[in-house]
Amino acid sequence: MRRSISAAAAAAALTLTLTACGGDDGGGSSKQAAAAKDPAAVSGTVTWWDTSDSTSEAPAYKELIAKFEAAYPKIKVKYENVPFDDARDKFKTAAQGGSGAPDVLRADVGWTPAFAELGYLQPLDGTPALTGQEGFLPSAFASTQYKQKTYGVPMVTDTLALLYNKDLLAKAGVTKPPATWDEVKAAGLAVKAKTGNAGVFMKPQGFYALPLIYGEGGGLVDVQAKKITVNDEKAQKAIGIGQDLISSGAAVTDVTKDSYSNMQAMFKEGKVAMMINGPWSVSDDLKGPAFADKANLGIAPVPAGSSGKAGAPNGGHNLVVYAGSKNLDASYLFVDFLTKAENQAFAAEKNHVLPTRTAAYSMSAVTADPTITAFRAALDTARPGPPLARASDLFDPLDTTLEKIYSGQVSAKSGLDDVAKAARDILPDYK
Incomplete structure (x- = not known):
């Protein structure tokens, strides 16, 4: 799934x-x-x-x-x-x-x-x-x-969680799964330094970015106010965290059409220690050599942002x-x-x-x-998700733009402003 x-x-x-x-x-x-x-x-x-x-x-x-x-x-x-x-x-x-x-x-x-x-x-x-x-x-x-x-x-x-390789984290000296994005960064850098493997895979897609946005207290839209919020300060800060994870070397990404398959392959082979994913991936994960011992697969809540709360989509x-x-x-x-x-x-x-x-x-x-x-x-x-018939259409411009943001082609602000403009065409009643 x-x-x-x-x-x-x-x-x-x-x-x-x-x-x-x-x-x-x-x-x-x-x-x-x-x-x-x-x-x-x-x-x-x-x-x-x-x-x-x-x-x-x-x-x-x-x-x-x-x-x-x-x-x-x-x-x-x-x-x-x-x-x-x-x-x-x-x-x-x-x-x-x-x-x-x-x-x-x-x-x-x-x-x-x-x-x-x-x-x-x-x-x-x-x-x-x-x-x-x-x-x-x-x-x-x-x-x-x-x-x-x-x-x-x-x-x-379903919902999203932090899936992690217990053995890789242990080799990096990480004794418990990261509970915040700051801890994800520290763990990712430690994994890279001590094992040579990647720390966390950041998939450049809107659904997978929602834990970042929710962790800052944001969202794609404010239904009550009928307002587009995908480019507000909270969302910019959230996507900036993703950018920083990648630019610092704590995370890797992939903007090709095979992004999901490549993320799965790296995780299953023990080449990346953490990823944000859902229960649909577990059957496939357990087929990988990194999880020949099924107990090596860890599952924890998505990390919290600066709001102090973790948030994942349903x-x-x-x-x-x-x-x-x-x-x-x-x-x-x-x-x-x-x-x-x-x-x-x-x-x-x-x-x-x-x-x-x-x-x-x-x-x-x-x-x-x-x-x-x-x-x-x-x-x-x-x-x-927001109770809107066209809510799923909002992910189209967000997906395309996240690839540009995570690959360094545009800034978070510029990219999200473009997403907001497209969102207003999708939801013309929203400001």
Whole structure:
């Protein structure tokens, strides 16, 4: 479940009516009632675009597909693994053109309101997809809402943490994980001086920079004041910390399109001691030689900034249903199956991801996983994204500009001013 938002131009406010798309009004039609009454009679083929990591996470979901098809022999699932970086634009293109979109998409929580605003998603209220909706974590379920309707079902939730190599830190004389960005700098320099390896990897992308911004008490926007804040003094100071980590030699970065893969490779091979990442990376991390002993992987809260508080974003993925699907009934049942507590616990055990159903956290497969325990505790203080349909579009200019800032092409102030200008085009009602 690699977290990375691709750069794309802001979408035009194109609305597709559900009738034109071939869907229904989502308000509990007779067809939906029939599906809920006799799900065994439902037939069809569900095309699912899974955006999880194709090697470390997808195998678990393929196992769940086999279980679903055994439970519903009249329904077949056409599985496609679509790289996360490409999925948002690919889905938008297919939905806008009315051809080639999947029945079900594993969508980043930030995409859900944006796709709903454009008319691409089927409302799920009153459908079998939302069976037992009261059992979801409130923070996860909130991400599925747009204008008092539900457009997704929470599949996994997540946040960011400091992942670290215990052995490398110990060799550098660091006895505990850094709790502040100042301590990250000191630890990174010590690792470089005493082991020759890199201290911390700073990924030049907006989502990964949020702990820096939140640590200074800032944010991308102030919703109450309807103000763009991505270039205020707090944000400038925050991104300046990232710049300083890199320029001082305590951190390394990578502004190529393979930035995430290179970060993962360095961490797995023991070439970098620390990185900011989420639970989706752990299955892959543990495959690396640096973590042949799984106990060598440490997980700690993201470092605090000068505000004295640490802050990480609350993210995750929802399963959404395309409004133009010709297989709505089968899609509802598939979404419900994947998000049942026992199936979330299965995926959690295999992939170290965080379930969205409260009941899953009492199951042994989940309670026995130290990764889930560490990240679950962090969820209580994680911050959700701003409740705006186009909030995810704000990351497009921020991602592009952070690459320029971290590589020294522009200053933090100049770069963030450019981001703010682009943000006002995305949110014209904001000053």
